Amino acid sequence: MSQNAESMKCFVVEYTTDTPDGYDIKLFNYETGQRDAERFCAEVKAKGGAVNIKIRDVLGAVDPFSEEE
Structure with a gap:
């Protein structure tokens, strides 16, 4: 794992549809x-559909609402 890689704590939603x-x-x-x-x-x-929710640190995840570039 790279020392420069960053992770973000996320709700990971696995979901299925028909x-x-x-x-x-x-x-x-x-x-x-x-x-x-939740929404x-x-x-x-x-x-x-069905959902499965987990909380994980996701390597390389990017928050689309972050103000940083």
Whole structure:
């Protein structure tokens, strides 16, 4: 593991839908994304999908709402 690599604590949401490519993973920032993660999970469940939520440090994850460049 590179010493320059940074990780971000995330909600890792594994989810399935009833489409042919129905499995995917979505990341939400642990510090700022709890409501977004909850909303996303509710939307998946409302469409008949299933979710599995984990909390992990994700190497190389980028927060799209961060003001740093």
